[in-house]
Amino acid sequence: MINQKYKEMLNAKNIIRVLSEYATARGEEIGYENVFDYSLGNPSVPCADDYTRAVIDLHEHEDPMAIHGYSPSLGNTSVREAVAASLKKRFGLPYETKHIFMTSGAAGAIAHAVRAVTVPGDEVITFAPFFPEYNPYVNETGAILKVVPPRTEDFQINFTEFEKMMNEKVQAVLINSPNNPSGVVYSEETLERLSMYLETCEKKYGHEIFLISDEPYREIVFDGATVPYPAKYYKNTITCYSFSKSLSLPGERIGYVAVNPAAKDADIIALMCGQISRGIGHNCPSSTPQLAVSRVLDQTSDLSVYETNRNILYKELVDLGFTVVKPGGTFYIFPKALEEDSVAFCNKAKNYDLILVPADGFGAPGYFRMAYCIDTEKVERSLPALRKFVNTEYH
Amino acid sequence: MINQKYKEMLNAKNIIRVLSEYATARGEEIGYENVFDYSLGNPSVPCADDYTRAVIDLHEHEDPMAIHGYSPSLGNTSVREAVAASLKKRFGLPYETKHIFMTSGAAGAIAHAVRAVTVPGDEVITFAPFFPEYNPYVNETGAILKVVPPRTEDFQINFTEFEKMMNEKVQAVLINSPNNPSGVVYSEETLERLSMYLETCEKKYGHEIFLISDEPYREIVFDGATVPYPAKYYKNTITCYSFSKSLSLPGERIGYVAVNPAAKDADIIALMCGQISRGIGHNCPSSTPQLAVSRVLDQTSDLSVYETNRNILYKELVDLGFTVVKPGGTFYIFPKALEEDSVAFCNKAKNYDLILVPADGFGAPGYFRMAYCIDTEKVERSLPALRKFVNTEYH
Numbered sequence: 001m002i003n004q005k006y007k008e009m010l011n012a013k014n015i016i017r018v019l020s021e022y023a024t025a026r027g028e029e030i031g032y033e034n035v036f037d038y039s040l041g042n043p044s045v046p047c048a049d050d051y052t053r054a055v056i057d058l059h060e061h062e063d064p065m066a067i068h069g070y071s072p073s074l075g076n077t078s079v080r081e082a083v084a085a086s087l088k089k090r091f092g093l094p095y096e097t098k099h100i101f102m103t104s105g106a107a108g109a110i111a112h113a114v115r116a117v118t119v120p121g122d123e124v125i126t127f128a129p130f131f132p133e134y135n136p137y138v139n140e141t142g143a144i145l146k147v148v149p150p151r152t153e154d155f156q157i158n159f160t161e162f163e164k165m166m167n168e169k170v171q172a173v174l175i176n177s178p179n180n181p182s183g184v185v186y187s188e189e190t191l192e193r194l195s196m197y198l199e200t201c202e203k204k205y206g207h208e209i210f211l212i213s214d215e216p217y218r219e220i221v222f223d224g225a226t227v228p229y230p231a232k233y234y235k236n237t238i239t240c241y242s243f244s245k246s247l248s249l250p251g252e253r254i255g256y257v258a259v260n261p262a263a264k265d266a267d268i269i270a271l272m273c274g275q276i277s278r279g280i281g282h283n284c285p286s287s288t289p290q291l292a293v294s295r296v297l298d299q300t301s302d303l304s305v306y307e308t309n310r311n312i313l314y315k316e317l318v319d320l321g322f323t324v325v326k327p328g329g330t331f332y333i334f335p336k337a338l339e340e341d342s343v344a345f346c347n348k349a350k351n352y353d354l355i356l357v358p359a360d361g362f363g364a365p366g367y368f369r370m371a372y373c374i375d376t377e378k379v380e381r382s383l384p385a386l387r388k389f390v391n392t393e394y395h
Numbered sequence: 396m397i398n399q400k401y402k403e404m405l406n407a408k409n410i411i412r413v414l415s416e417y418a419t420a421r422g423e424e425i426g427y428e429n430v431f432d433y434s435l436g437n438p439s440v441p442c443a444d445d446y447t448r449a450v451i452d453l454h455e456h457e458d459p460m461a462i463h464g465y466s467p468s469l470g471n472t473s474v475r476e477a478v479a480a481s482l483k484k485r486f487g488l489p490y491e492t493k494h495i496f497m498t499s500g501a502a503g504a505i506a507h508a509v510r511a512v513t514v515p516g517d518e519v520i521t522f523a524p525f526f527p528e529y530n531p532y533v534n535e536t537g538a539i540l541k542v543v544p545p546r547t548e549d550f551q552i553n554f555t556e557f558e559k560m561m562n563e564k565v566q567a568v569l570i571n572s573p574n575n576p577s578g579v580v581y582s583e584e585t586l587e588r589l590s591m592y593l594e595t596c597e598k599k600y601g602h603e604i605f606l607i608s609d610e611p612y613r614e615i616v617f618d619g620a621t622v623p624y625p626a627k628y629y630k631n632t633i634t635c636y637s638f639s640k641s642l643s644l645p646g647e648r649i650g651y652v653a654v655n656p657a658a659k660d661a662d663i664i665a666l667m668c669g670q671i672s673r674g675i676g677h678n679c680p681s682s683t684p685q686l687a688v689s690r691v692l693d694q695t696s697d698l699s700v701y702e703t704n705r706n707i708l709y710k711e712l713v714d715l716g717f718t719v720v721k722p723g724g725t726f727y728i729f730p731k732a733l734e735e736d737s738v739a740f741c742n743k744a745k746n747y748d749l750i751l752v753p754a755d756g757f758g759a760p761g762y763f764r765m766a767y768c769i770d771t772e773k774v775e776r777s778l779p780a781l782r783k784f785v786n787t788e789y790h
Binding site (some may be wrong): 001002003004005006007009010040044046047052055056060064065067068069070071103104105107108109110111112115116117118119121133136137139140141167171207208248249250251252253254264265268272275276278279280281282283284285286287288289300345394 | 396397398399400401402403404405437438439441442447450451454455458459460462463464465466485498499501502504505506507508511512513514528531532534535536566602603643644645646647648649659660662663666667670671673674675676679680681682683684733
């Protein structure tokens with residue numbers, strides 16, 4: 001007999017997917033170039049050429065038995081070694097091979113990290129606005145995701161609400177900076193305060209509280225800024241990374257867990273991930289993307305289009321009177337809708353062929369998300385539609 | 396605080412891995428060519444050339460955004476369509492795209508299939524000898540794996556014991572033909588009897604009992620025989636496939652779930668797998684192996700070496716007086732040890748640099764497994780060692 005829980009999940013509509021499908025259908029009517037589709041967070045620039053060259057070289061010159069053979073369950077050792085060395089060099093923490101576990105993207109990394117530091121019934125806290133897939137990522141482990149309301153003035157952490165929700169059942173805190181959907185980068189001040197508070201709670205409750213730091217947008221940062229690296233601020237940090245955005249490889253499902261060498265049990269958490277993988281059917285990511293990314297660890301795609309798009313959209317939204325926090329990175333912007341009901345707002349926008357995502361599912365009702373991982377030319381062409389929409393409906 | 400269950404799993408030694416590591420260490424002493432390492436089921440022939448050409452062609456000529464972009468959570472639609480068409484042509488069942496869910500190998504396929512048709516506390520029955528990783532694959536879903544003792548005369552299903560263990564909590568039966576570790580192919584007679592019995596039980600207990608058929612060795616079959624396809628015999632069958640063995644791609648983690656179109660809820664089981672994947676961090680297999688295997692679905696590596704090795708080893712084992720069922724496929728042979736304690740037997744074999752795996756973990760104490768996915772030249776060189784071992788220790 002089929003499992004009714006998963007059957008019922010089929011009835012829950014994913015608003016992003018519904019809007020994306022609408023955009024595709026509308027594109028068939030009027031030409032997709034005329035649909036200003038800001039729905040999906042799919043990178044819009046090609047992967048780095050050196051990644052392509054690495055894959056071709058592996059297939060032309062290496063022994064197929066070596067490149068396609070079983071990789072160890074923690075990932076290919078040479079790849080883990082290269083990741084550790086790269087992180088050590090970039091962030092100054094003494095990562096070694098034993099701290100790295102290769103995963104199928106950030107989703108796989110979070111699936112392992114949450115299971116490693118919780119048991120069913122434990123709580124995991126995250127902060128709105130947040131990526132809605134954190135709900136299944138966490139809740140399907142048996143732990144329970146709790147969401148702290150947003151601090152809307154700057155989308156840093158709302159500590160007042162956070163402290164109210166903290167309790168002894170909280171075993172992990174899940175952050176995402178640069179943030180999907182707000183585009184905000186957590187400041188040093190935020191991370192320092194978070195670290196101090198978590199250390200206090202660890203003492204109070206007598207157990208570790210792990211910080212699970214989801215960082216797929218780490219390399220997409222604007223204005224020449226540097227993203228503060230959470231593990232530098234808090235020792236019990238498990239970093240979850242994906243190459244999906246930095247190298248434009250979302251379909252290849254390649255990322256890693258990096259355990260802060262100073263964390264409690266740092267020497268066994270990656271090993272535990274290897275055990276967890278046996279039960280969830282993971283058994284390490286594909287070998288070719290592992291080997292290929294290990295040759296381009298310190299590269300990215302040409303990500304400059306995202307900053308260009310951010311500049312254009314931010315200026316236009318401010319000019320039109322939107323309340324909006326300037327994104328410091330990612331390829332998202334997260335303005336306040338011009339009416340309380342952001343679902344109604346986004347529905348009206350569809351009449352102007354603007355596809356905007358209402359943010360109820362992100363834990364921030366009244367806001368909406370625009371994913372500007374699209375061509376700059378299209379962003380520019382969308383501005384008249386945006387102006388017309390706002391002026392017709394709200395002025 | 397870390398999860399103690401996964402920490403404790405680190406203490407359980409995997410006998411195959413321990414023996415493989417011993418073989419590697421011994422190889423460093425005397426040269427690996429002198430260690431007759433029958434421990435690991437890692438394919439010993441390269442992938443089909445057309446797979447390599449497909450990967451190179453995709454990277455040289457296709458748009459990187461298309462090949463590396465997010466694939467839908469059920470897998471790339473064109474790939475699912477090609478898999479359905481190939482299965483329909485080969486086995487005559489009316490598979491459509493909606494019945495196919497792309498997975499990270501057979502491990503991923505089983506992880507999804509078991510979750511789709513059980514809830515925690517349900518029982519899943521399998522038959523000894525069986526692949527020991529079925530324990531975590533099933534038990535970590537919350538369902539409970541029960542193992543029917545072997546029918547040692549031919550390693551077909553022991554129906555007498557099976558019928559004793561059947562009860563209303565059994566929601567799935569997990570088979571593996573051609574079988575790891577016995578090498579035996581389930582006969583038409585076995586599958587017909589299994590089907591009839593399961594249909595009777597479905598009526599008796601008032602719910603479906605799904606047959607989860609794990610088929611990574613389907614293409615490795617000897618003597619020109621055909622492997623009976625379980626889904627043709629029983630409608631509620633979910634086929635779990637991997638390209639790891641047929642195309643020698645174990646590291647690429649690529650396989651699929653194929654739901655028999657005649658199964659109850661056939662139209663939604665693949666969709667449910669897509670929901671399950673959100674919670675276990677799967678989010679579809681890597682896009683490049685998906686696209687590349689879809690171009691070579693009806694090909695295999697040159698698998699002839701396995702039959703050659705089977706012939707040599709089977710003859711030698713029979714000549715030496717072993718009780719052994721002739722394998723019909725795979726790259727395993729599963730003789731009875733020459734003393735009751737097969738662990739002691741395999742330990743003695745190490746003195747002759749023969750690495751054999753005792754079968755206690757496979758649910759068949761007293762037997763041992765030889766994985767003959769090694770060069771024929773090495774198999775031949777191992778024979779004098781095998782003779783010396785047997786004649787010295789047991790004659």
